Amino acid sequence: MTDETQRAAWAAAIAAMAKRRIVVVGDVALDEYLVGRAERLSREAPVPVLALRERWRRPGGAANQAWNAAALGAEARLVGVVGRDAAAKVLRGVLEDADIDITHVVVDPKRRTTVKTRVVAEGLSAPQQVARIDEQDRADVSSDIEAWLVAAIQGVTGGADAVLVSHYRSGVVTPGVASATLDAARKQRALLTVDAQGDLERFKGYDVVRIGRQDAAANLGRRLDDEPDFRAAAKALRERLGARAVLIGRGAAGTSVLDDAGYAVVPPANVSEVFDVSGAGDTMIAWVTLAMAGGMPAREAVRLATVAAGVVVRRLGVVAPSASEVMEAT
DSSP states (O other), X not given: OOHHHHXXXXXXXXXXXXXXXXXXXXXXXXXXXXXXXXXXXXXXXXXXXXXXXXXXXXXXXXXXXXXXXXXXXXXXXXEEEEOSSHHHHHHHHHHXXXXXXXXXXXXXXXXXXXXXXXXXXESSSSOEEEEEEEEOOOSOOOHHHHHHHHHHHHHHTTTOSEEEEEEOXXXXXXXXXXXXXXXXXXXXXXXXXXXXXXXXXXXXXXXXXXEEHHHHHHHHTSOOOSHHHHHHHHHHHHHHHTOSEXXXXXXXXXXXXXXXXXXXXXXXXXXXXXXXXXTHHHHHHHHHHHHHHTTOOHHHHHHHHHHHHHHHTTSSSOOOOOHHHHHHHO
């Protein structure tokens, strides 16, 4: 296609994505940013002393994926778990402001809400993340919470065009939850995708599986160094999982894609203006899911999603790009 033909096709696809209904199931988080100006080095340790300038909080993990969908105008429903704490109240408020259906986000008083705090220093050549603090439970949810999640998934997927599972290995996507999600998506004939950090055996039969380079290498028990390694890894994972498409995120080297059309590497859309990569993967899988739910082939969906991710990394903090921002970047 010519550039103008491609842009017109992508504009039409994005307009169609706004009409989709998507359910996101998985590990939700609150991303917190503490931004300060570096004034001097501490006398106590070789670290900068930051004068706190601003603080903001945004959806993270599965919540960020739902936020990306909602930012396009899609109907986003979220299934996850939070604690009974102040962070949960903040996260609920942020999600409600983003017009995301959080009816099926359950409170587990025995767990804490996942919070990822990033400390960012200004006054350097560019804003720079100097520390990250994670408050996160890794143990699987209890059997009672798991049963609640299964029932919620069965009820909330009605009428969904796509179901996206976000597995950050924070205890929500148990084998039972993964299996129930597969059954529910099949009954609805909805596209089923997963963004996983591991435990890939739980996602056999899913349509699209996305995983990062390091996690793919760990799952396969082999190094991924050169192109033949990635090609072989994608083939092995696709055959093992029975997926329509396998995506392996490779950071600045792009994304390896294997589907019925064969193997390809989709390069990143932006490598010169990278300020913060936080949330780029969430944007990638959310856009791929919505695009493929409308019938776009996996490789083309990744190309479009890569442009969206390229918008995200230009800005500090987790963001959900708008349709106009992405089209301007094409």
